[in-house]
Amino acid sequence: MALTKEPIPVAVTLRGNVGEYAGEYARSKISTALGVAHGPVLTAHVVLDWRHNPAAENHAIAEASANVDGLMVRAKTAASTMPEAVDDLESRLHRQLAQLQDRIRTRHRRTRIPAEHQWRHGDLPRHRVPYFPRSEETREVVRHKSFASTPMTAEQAAYEMDLLDHDFFLYRDAASGRPSLVHHLPAGGYGVQGAESDETTASMSQAPxxxxPPSLTEGQARARLEAAGEPFVFYLDAGTGAGCVLYRRYDGHYGLIVLAD
Structure with a gap:
């Protein structure tokens, strides 16, 4: 007789008057998605948040994070209703886990044959959540992150970025030791800043x-971010030389990531 696989426990946090039914729906959906994980799921957590923002089209935010045999996998989606957001989250998490399994098996995921002088990612287009239209004078840097990065190539950094479902990834370049950044380009593919140029980094984008990265203070980086309207600014701290990324958070404030030695 075939054994029935036990459901994977998923912790659920509800915010913004999200009902218990939505929490149980998310727990069931994400537990099912985690069933394809390549190894034991040590922890799994889902956050459902309903944001009452008249200026935003998508009020339902769903986030998932899971520790799969020591590796973190994250996904985040937004939709007009919570069931839609949860369904999208299940699909994205399933895709992240499949990519992780393939990466571990081959150490080099290839989702399509690249064109000459071009390296493109094969995922579906990312669905971006609008920023809360917070007035400039009320914006603050509300979260600081500092972490030490194992030196890696731009290609490895791109894999890490995709597994975490982020728009950019700050890392230390294996060839030069310099703080570097890989990020998604609006038209598709990747951009690389700071890394020593080689065949791989040159093939990741057709752009020059x-x-x-400029040497800036935190105040100068913030002024540049506000003036340019870009989602983030990659710079070297004027005092310490550390690699930093100041970025726009979904709540309209700023986040700061610092690459520690």
């Missing part, structure tokens, strides 16, 4: 290589 960007200039080195």
């Amino acid at each position: 290589p960007p200039p080195p």
Whole structure:
């Protein structure tokens, strides 16, 4: 007789008057998605948040994070209703886990044959959540992150970024030791800043290589972010030389990531 696989426990946090039914729906959906994980799921957590923002089209935010045999996998979606957000979250998490399994098996995921001088990612287009239209004078840097990065190539950094479902990834370049950044390009593919140029980094984008990251204070980085309207600014701290990324959070405030030595 075939054994029935036990459901994977999933912790659920509800915010913004999200009902218990939505929590149970998310627990069931994400537990099912985690069933394809390549190894034991050590922890799994889902956050459902209903944001009462008249200016935003998508009020339902769903986030999932899971520790799969020591590796973190994260996904985040937004939709007009919570069931839609949860369904999208299940699909994205399933895709992240499949990519992780393939990466571990081959250490080099290839989702399509690249065109000459071009390296493109094979995922579906990312669904971006609008930023809360917070007035400039009320924006604050509300979260600081600092972490030490194991030196890696731009290609490895791109894999890490996709597994975490992020728009950018700050890392230390294996060839030069310099703080570097890989990020998604609006038209598809990847952009690389700060890393030593080689065949791989050159093939990741048809655009000319960007200039080195500027040396800025946190205040100067914030002024540049507000003036340019970009989602993030990659820079070197004027005092310490550490690699930093100041970015726009979904709540309209700023987040700061610092690459520690």
